[in-house]
Amino acid sequence: MASPLPLSAETPDPGFAELIAARPALSLHAQDGLLVEEVPLARIAEVVGTPTWVYSAGTLRRRARALKRALAEAGLRASIHYAVKANSNLAVLHVLAAEGLGADVVSEGELRAARAAGIPASAIVFSGVGKTERELRLALAEDIAQINLESVEEAEMLSALAASLGRTARVALRVNPDVDARTHAKITTGRSENKFGIGIDQAPALYARLAIMPGLAPVGLATHIGSQITSGMAAYRAAYARLAELAQELLARGLPVLHIDCGGGLGIPYRDEPAPLPEALAGAIKSTIGPLGLPVMLEPGRWIAGPAGVLLASVVLQKQTPSRRFLVLDAAMNDLIRPAMYEAWHGILPVSAAAAASPLSPADVVGPVCETGDTFTRGRALPSLHPGALVALLDAGGYGAVMSSTYNMRPLAAEVMVDGARFAVVRDRQSQEALLAGQRLPPWESD
Ligand SMILES: Cc1ncc(COP(=O)(O)O)c(C=O)c1O
Ligand SMILES: N[C@@H](CCCC[NH3+])C(=O)O
Numbered sequence: 430m431a432s433p434l435p436l437s438a439e440t441p442d443p444g445f446a447e448l449i450a451a452r453p454a455l456s457l458h459a460q461d462g463l464l465v466e467e468v469p470l471a472r473i474a475e476v477v478g479t480p481t482w483v484y485s486a487g488t489l490r491r492r493a494r495a496l497k498r499a500l501a502e503a504g505l506r507a508s509i510h511y512a513v514k515a516n517s518n519l520a521v522l523h524v525l526a527a528e529g530l531g532a533d534v535v536s537e538g539e540l541r542a543a544r545a546a547g548i549p550a551s552a553i554v555f556s557g558v559g560k561t562e563r564e565l566r567l568a569l570a571e572d573i574a575q576i577n578l579e580s581v582e583e584a585e586m587l588s589a590l591a592a593s594l595g596r597t598a599r600v601a602l603r604v605n606p607d608v609d610a611r612t613h614a615k616i617t618t619g620r621s622e623n624k625f626g627i628g629i630d631q632a633p634a635l636y637a638r639l640a641i642m643p644g645l646a647p648v649g650l651a652t653h654i655g656s657q658i659t660s661g662m663a664a665y666r667a668a669y670a671r672l673a674e675l676a677q678e679l680l681a682r683g684l685p686v687l688h689i690d691c692g693g694g695l696g697i698p699y700r701d702e703p704a705p706l707p708e709a710l711a712g713a714i715k716s717t718i719g720p721l722g723l724p725v726m727l728e729p730g731r732w733i734a735g736p737a738g739v740l741l742a743s744v745v746l747q748k749q750t751p752s753r754r755f756l757v758l759d760a761a762m763n764d765l766i767r768p769a770m771y772e773a774w775h776g777i778l779p780v781s782a783a784a785a786a787s788p789l790s791p792a793d794v795v796g797p798v799c800e801t802g803d804t805f806t807r808g809r810a811l812p813s814l815h816p817g818a819l820v821a822l823l824d825a826g827g828y829g830a831v832m833s834s835t836y837n838m839r840p841l842a843a844e845v846m847v848d849g850a851r852f853a854v855v856r857d858r859q860s861q862e863a864l865l866a867g868q869r870l871p872p873w874e875s876d
Contacts, residue, residue: 442810443701445785448776448823451698452736454485454847455823463780463821467850470741470780474819477843477854479743480760482830483821484516484855486524486848488737493528496707496729503711506724510554512693513539515730515827516738520846520855522546525733531574533693533728537564544571554690554726556603556653558624562590569596577603577651577690579626581635584642591644598644601651601690604632604675606668610655610694613771617655626652629671636679647685649723650676653692656731659702662713665694669717676721688724695732699824700774707732731827738826740765740842741780744818745797754792756814761796762803763836765822765829769802776823777805779812787812794820798837830856 449455454465461469465483473483493509500507510531513522517539522532523546531552532543543553553573555564560576565587568576578584578600591598605626610617618625627635632650639647654668669691676686691714698704714725742760749755767773777794779785789810796803805822814820833841844856 443776445778447701448778452488452823453491454488454737455739455821457782457785459782462782462785462819463778465739465847468847468852470739470821471819473845473847473852474741474743474780477845478858479741479819480758480764480842481741481858482738482825482842482844483741483852484518484521484738484826484844484846486520486846488826489521489524489733490528492733492737493525493530496727496733497528499707499711500714500725500727502708503715503719505711505714505719507714507727508552508724509727509729510552510690511733512728512730513543514831516734516829517542517831518844518846518855519546520844520853521734521737521826522548524846533730537561537567540564540567540571540573550574554601554651554728556651556728562586565590565598566594569594569598572596575599575601575648575690577601578639579603581627581631581638584635584639584645588642588644594644596644597646599646599648600639601649601688602627602632602636602639602647603651603653603690604629604672606652606654606671608654608664608667608671610658610664611660612655612657612694612696615771618653629675632675633678633682636684637682640684649686649688649690650679651690651692651726653728654694656694657696658694659696659698659705661703661705662709665691665710665713666717669714673718673721676718676723680721686723688726689718689721690726690728691718693728693730693732695729697732697735697824697827699776733827735824735827738824738829740822740825740829742820742822744814744816744820746816747792747814754790756792756794756811756820758794758796758805758820760805760822760842761798761837761839762800763798763834763839764796764842765805765825766832766834767828768805769800770832775805775825777809777811778821778823779814780819780821784812784814784818798839 510533535557603626607621742758791808843858
């Protein structure tokens with residue numbers, strides 16, 4: 430059984446000071462309250478309104494650099510392909526492109542976004558279990574670095590397409606190593622019963638076929654065993670050791686294996702989970718794939734983007750029932766769906782320094798959407814907060830805005846990038862609101 434993302438309900442909440450200390454972009458100023466880098470969140474709320482996603486460029490850069498450093502210090506020849514699905518905002522992609530990161534994309538939209546942000550096609554990998562012909566055509570036209578194949582059916586489809594276009598697609602074979610990453614069942618991907626990849630037993634024969642199929646040039650192996658992995662390096666080591674063994678077998682048969690794509694999955698401490706360090710991941714790669722002497726690729730998403738964002742919201746009202754205190758926010762499950770979808774835990778901090786220092790009592794923090802599941806947390810120790818008070822939901826930079834919807838006809842929240850003492854709106858809400866307000870009934874039949 431995969432363990433759920435949050436720790437058990439008995440684990441005490443980390444205090445405000447601990448939550449802030451673990452997140453270098455956040456600080457609490459006696460006058461301005463909670464700051465992201467040097468910008469008070471209250472100022473952003475004043476200018477842009479709420480709910481609003483707020484990203485820290487500094488945190489994105491720091492994390493990209495920390496990952497690069499860990500891989501280099503382990504002596505690995507490695508390239509990082511940021512998993513765009515975690516946060517595809519163009520401003521985020523621009524920051525990471527400037528850090529020299531490539532991209533891992535899973536759709537036409539993500540491929541176009543990565544290119545628009547200046548990521549060269551030669552640094553783009555296309556993953557996913559169901560790429561459409563249209564998407565494969567685009568990938569071929571752009572001549573991206575690599576297409577990760579997940580099935581024989583997909584290999585046949587791409588081979589026919591590439592050959593008909595007179596192109597050769599560089600392909601890696603995504604292998605399902607059948608290891609348990611011990612993460613939430615909804616986001617584990619490396620078990621044999623999951624839809625992803627090709628079984629390791631079928632891989633040698635298929636890889637040999639790839640080498641003779643028209644329009645295809647196999648360049649390596651890939652894997653991705655799951656997301657939000659915080660259970661240590663054992664699952665990674667097991668998966669990579671299987672891949673290394675397979676690579677050796679293929680090389681011994683004279684087949685070309687130029688590199689290994691190690692996927693993503695490195696988890697972050699949303700609450701007080703043990704924080705896996707990039708150094709540990711680099712060590713796991715070095716001890717398993719290292720002896721092959723091949724370059725490696727990484728596809729991290731959450732580890733880079735997650736801690737670089739908060740969701741800023743206002744309290745609509747505080748509602749007391751005979752048994753519970755509810756803080757109703759203007760943010761909801763349509764904005765941040767992770768708690769409803771995975772019972773995920775996000776830190777929640779009052780923005781005002783005075784409120785943060787007030788006495789705490791249990792509160793359920795909910796959104797206004799008409800579903801009981803629209804609950805960010807239950808029984809969280811929080812101060813009394815009045816209508817209009819601001820709160821920040823932490824670690825919302827990854828799988829936050831990208832998973833939001835307009836359910837209940839709520840416009841998508843704005844997005845803001847902070848860089849030092851400056852901030853800019855990088856997606857506005859007004860255009861969304863105008864879109865919703867501008868909808869008209871089509872003419873009736875009798876008009
Ligand atoms: C193929 C692939 N690569 C990379 C990622 C990024 O994962 P994470 O954000 O956990 O690093 C995912 C998502 O789980 C994925 O499916
Ligand atoms: N969306 C998930 C992770 C899935 C990762 C993509 N394969 C989350 O918020 O945790």
